[in-house]
Amino acid sequence: xxxxxxxxxxxxxxxxxxxxxxxxxxxxxxxxxxxxxxxxxxxxxxxxxxxxxxxxxxxxxxxxxxxxxxxxxxxxxxxxxxxxxxxxxxxxxxxxxxxxxxxxxxxxxxxxxxxxxxxxxxxxxxxxxxxxxxxxxxxxxxxxxxxxxxxxxxxxxxxxxxxxxxxxxxxxxxxxxxxxxxxxxxxxxxxxxxxxxxxxxxxxxxxxxxxxxxxxxxxxxxxxxxxxxxxxxxxxxxxxxxxxxxxxxxxxxxxxxxxxxxxxxxxxxxxxxxxxxxxxxxxxxxxxxxxxxxxxxxxxxxxxxxxxxxxxxxxxxxxxxxxxxxxxxxx
Amino acid sequence: xxxxxxxxxxxxxxxxxxxxxxxxxxxxxxxxxxxxxxxxxxxxxxxxxxxxxxxxxxxxxxxxxxxxxxxxxxxxxxxxxxxxxxxxxxxxxxxxxxxxxxxxxxxxxxxxxxxxxxxxxxxxxxxxxxxxxxxxxxxxxxxxxxxxxxxxxxxxxxxxxxxxxxxxxxxxxxxxxxxxxxxxxxxxxxxxxxxxxxxxxxxxxxxxxxxxxxxxxxxxxxxxxxxxxxxxxxxxxxxxxxxxxxxxxxxxxxxxxxxxxxxxxxxxxxxxxxxxxxxxxxxxxxxxxxxxxxxxxxxxxxxxxxxxxxxxxxxxxxxxxxxxxxxxxxxxxxxxx
Numbered sequence: 305x306x307x308x309x310x311x312x313x314x315x316x317x318x319x320x321x322x323x324x325x326x327x328x329x330x331x332x333x334x335x336x337x338x339x340x341x342x343x344x345x346x347x348x349x350x351x352x353x354x355x356x357x358x359x360x361x362x363x364x365x366x367x368x369x370x371x372x373x374x375x376x377x378x379x380x381x382x383x384x385x386x387x388x389x390x391x392x393x394x395x396x397x398x399x400x401x402x403x404x405x406x407x408x409x410x411x412x413x414x415x416x417x418x419x420x421x422x423x424x425x426x427x428x429x430x431x432x433x434x435x436x437x438x439x440x441x442x443x444x445x446x447x448x449x450x451x452x453x454x455x456x457x458x459x460x461x462x463x464x465x466x467x468x469x470x471x472x473x474x475x476x477x478x479x480x481x482x483x484x485x486x487x488x489x490x491x492x493x494x495x496x497x498x499x500x501x502x503x504x505x506x507x508x509x510x511x512x513x514x515x516x517x518x519x520x521x522x523x524x525x526x527x528x529x530x531x532x533x534x535x536x537x538x539x540x541x542x543x544x545x546x547x548x549x550x551x552x553x554x555x556x557x558x559x560x561x562x563x564x565x566x567x568x569x570x571x572x573x574x575x576x577x578x579x580x581x582x583x584x585x586x587x588x589x590x591x592x593x594x595x596x597x598x599x600x601x602x603x604x605x606x607x608x609x610x611x612x613x614x615x616x617x618x619x620x621x622x623x624x625x626x627x628x629x630x631x632x633x634x635x
Numbered sequence: 636x637x638x639x640x641x642x643x644x645x646x647x648x649x650x651x652x653x654x655x656x657x658x659x660x661x662x663x664x665x666x667x668x669x670x671x672x673x674x675x676x677x678x679x680x681x682x683x684x685x686x687x688x689x690x691x692x693x694x695x696x697x698x699x700x701x702x703x704x705x706x707x708x709x710x711x712x713x714x715x716x717x718x719x720x721x722x723x724x725x726x727x728x729x730x731x732x733x734x735x736x737x738x739x740x741x742x743x744x745x746x747x748x749x750x751x752x753x754x755x756x757x758x759x760x761x762x763x764x765x766x767x768x769x770x771x772x773x774x775x776x777x778x779x780x781x782x783x784x785x786x787x788x789x790x791x792x793x794x795x796x797x798x799x800x801x802x803x804x805x806x807x808x809x810x811x812x813x814x815x816x817x818x819x820x821x822x823x824x825x826x827x828x829x830x831x832x833x834x835x836x837x838x839x840x841x842x843x844x845x846x847x848x849x850x851x852x853x854x855x856x857x858x859x860x861x862x863x864x865x866x867x868x869x870x871x872x873x874x875x876x877x878x879x880x881x882x883x884x885x886x887x888x889x890x891x892x893x894x895x896x897x898x899x900x901x902x903x904x905x906x907x908x909x910x911x912x913x914x915x916x917x918x919x920x921x922x923x924x925x926x927x928x929x930x931x932x933x934x935x936x937x938x939x940x941x942x943x944x945x946x947x948x949x950x951x952x953x954x955x956x957x958x959x960x961x962x963x964x965x966x967x968x969x970x971x972x
Binding site: 331357362363365367368369370371372373374375376377378379380381383398399402403407408409410411412413414415416447448450470471472 | 744761769805808
């Protein structure tokens, strides 16, 4: 059974299906999740299995149906809300930031909002400037919500299950370039929890911290750098809020260098926050300034060559690492 | 919670109520009025801070609608929700303490005037994003429907909320899914300082609801009996599975939008005119004219209300502030909860 290949998309579907079978409070709500099968085909076939009362198609009303999901969670249900892309989620930002994130605290800890809000994020499919952005950091900025960015098939499968059991509102980011990634059907042990950063590859010379759609690029860069005798430790954040700073600091204290790869724009990025945290906490063990590879500060353009020029690519990552190491050699 | 409704309808649909119930409504409105008058004083004494939006003039809406609800029904209020909270049955102690920012407040003092919550009373705030609670109310009604609970969700909002997209999205979803929800529009004519006439192309809010297929009409929001009667009929429909309804209550706020409002946008005459047909004075006159409220009975009611308010103030004064060490409590659920 475990030898069978599973795609990231199928892993998500399996997690949803399993949760819906195990708990009748779980239901899926969103645009085109039912009859159409989900705009990225995650919920394909689920409507036939569970019917339109549990796989609920909504009108184009992001604020309305995300708020309805939050209200349903207050009312004892376990909603999964799918938003087509992070760009569209901005229409529901009021509900997520002003309600989901605040109501527990603002009510004096009386109200739980166990909701999972899933959305696609990121560039790579030539969808231009209103469907391609990486705004994970906007959500990671906000106390009261948890923010997850699974980058592997195992994490898609099991972090979603865990998120559905969490009593807090969880924002769940699915990078569009990961949906077709596949792996052998993972076992639960492949996903220890939903909060820890994981060392995806151990190394000695530099800590490369990344998440979501940039993980495959980071691993490829690490492979190429190994051929030049540079040993890269690749850390996958997985959870963007809370951040597992312990794993990051341990790694940086070992390698003495930090590169963050983040598809968000550089200014005000999560990468910036990670650099600040490392500067504050690991300053005396650093051998070089913390550096970042982020997206260029332009709206994502449509043509492939320009889209690629905006987002972090393997070559950029490799050069950033070599640049950092050479600089040191020079000084 | 209030006593159950005593409304009966004769064949010509004329309303008959038992006098004891009408006096109960009168006292409920008076409790809110006097409580808030005191709040305004306490604000000038700086016991209450932040924004304080008074409901004075609009009491008949909250009191009337609450009579139609059962304890298991849910209520979503606005940021002008002291009246909703008190009419719903939250103790004045809890509400006053909340305004003092004390730990004995309904939200441990975390929310203040605009964020009164009490899950035990099925009271879900206290929402200070105009129209922000409408989708939540839709969601709670959806949860009730999915769990086969025959409960009503009552969602209050001002006419200013109607300009927000969330109002339209929520009405559409509620009707589309045939949800058990009563929308209550408190139309006081002004969204802060913006008159309805300069913000809405269609100024009859109920017509907007009708266009989404909801049963909807407008009532005199200064007449508590009329509000109760209309809300009861709608709740009856909703419990019968006939879908969402909207009640537009035409009312007026006698005070400014908040304590900072200099009221440049309206004439003093207009305010005085509305005051003369206020919900409390109107009902008082009716009771007196019909020989149902003697002077000594009125002063007894006033005394009881004053005692309750004084106790609430003493309770709030004596209550503790939350320990700063608990600041992070409730940002997230405790582990294993």
